[in-house]
Amino acid sequence: MIEAVCHCGAARLSAPQAPSVVTECNCSICRRTGARWAYYSPREVILPDGARTEAYVWGDRMLAFHRCRTCGCLTHWQSLDGARDRMAINARMMDLDWDKVRIRPFDGANTWAYLDEPA
Numbered sequence: 001m002i003e004a005v006c007h008c009g010a011a012r013l014s015a016p017q018a019p020s021v022v023t024e025c026n027c028s029i030c031r032r033t034g035a036r037w038a039y040y041s042p043r044e045v046i047l048p049d050g051a052r053t054e055a056y057v058w059g060d061r062m063l064a065f066h067r068c069r070t071c072g073c074l075t076h077w078q079s080l081d082g083a084r085d086r087m088a089i090n091a092r093m094m095d096l097d098w099d100k101v102r103i104r105p106f107d108g109a110n111t112w113a114y115l116d117e118p119a
């Protein structure tokens with residue numbers, strides 16, 4: 001079990017295991033927030049009380065990006081269309097040994113592909 005905790009401690013998520021791989025995306029929001037995303041099924045993550053975070057939703061309204069209402073840390077995103085069995089936790093909120101985590105660059109801005117593998 002691993003916890004993701006915002007700076008003030010108000011928003012906490014629990015996931016079954018620490019990530020061995022995270023994604024760094026260059027899309028319009030991720031390049032601004034600097035998040036490192038660890039992906040999970042929503043069924044295996046314990047979310048913070050809904051009142052602890054507020055969501056940012058824009059564009060095609062596919063994803064909700066949640067930040068702590070108190071300290072502003074970006075904690076996770078959730079799919080809004082319900083079609084995807086996937087959510088992401090910002091692994092920056094986890095106490096990880098980063099030397100042991102693979103960080104994969106993802107080109108969310110253009111090609112929607114990982115940049116560390118051949119096309």
Ligand SMILES: [Zn+2]
Pocket residue numbers: 006007008009010011068069070071072073
């Ligand atoms: Zn907080």
